[in-house]
Amino acid sequence: MTFKNTATYNDSTSQKAFNEVRINVAQLLRAPIGSSSSYQLDETTGREGARHVEGEVTISRTGRGIMVKATITAHTTGICSRCLNPADSTLNLDITEEFLPGEIVSADVSRQENLDTSTIIDENNVLDLSEVIRQYTLLAAPTKPLCMPECAGLCPTCGHDLNKGPCECPPQISVKPIVETGTLRKGE
Ligand SMILES: [Zn+2]
Numbered sequence: 001m002t003f004k005n006t007a008t009y010n011d012s013t014s015q016k017a018f019n020e021v022r023i024n025v026a027q028l029l030r031a032p033i034g035s036s037s038s039y040q041l042d043e044t045t046g047r048e049g050a051r052h053v054e055g056e057v058t059i060s061r062t063g064r065g066i067m068v069k070a071t072i073t074a075h076t077t078g079i080c081s082r083c084l085n086p087a088d089s090t091l092n093l094d095i096t097e098e099f100l101p102g103e104i105v106s107a108d109v110s111r112q113e114n115l116d117t118s119t120i121i122d123e124n125n126v127l128d129l130s131e132v133i134r135q136y137t138l139l140a141a142p143t144k145p146l147c148m149p150e151c152a153g154l155c156p157t158c159g160h161d162l163n164k165g166p167c168e169c170p171p172q173i174s175v176k177p178i179v180e181t182g183t184l185r186k187g188e
């Protein structure tokens, strides 16, 4: 038996944060191996760092637990590395993780060394995708976000946001890069 349904995951009582992306898998855990179910994810998190996640989550029964495959678009807000204004990014996350029931994990001693609690199905048969999404978002996030590709940054002298126009400071005299000092020292 394979049951496949498409449901909109929307918990109106949730506080719209990543830790609310939870799926009850009690029914699927009782289903034969290979059974699967799909969900449309469309959550406004309101949380600093990731404002909105949307996409499709497919969960499948494996021999030991639940395989989660998700294709998610995460809209995140970071800080522009040049001007310190908010910088929006859209990240595409391809998530593949097997979640295991807690009792299987605790019975498997070899897994306890590097116990990853983010992929454990809790005692209420709830699979919480929040931590996994958070981890994938961190990995995919740009290390130096920009508010826009041509961001002019801040004036190094007065801190004025140069995107709003020039400041009163005299033009910068070009300074030799510090890297050269390092090169000289190397030859000493
Ligand atoms: Zn900027």
Ligand SMILES: [Zn+2]
Binding pocket: 155, 156, 157, 158, 159, 160, 167, 168, 169
């Ligand atoms: Zn200035």
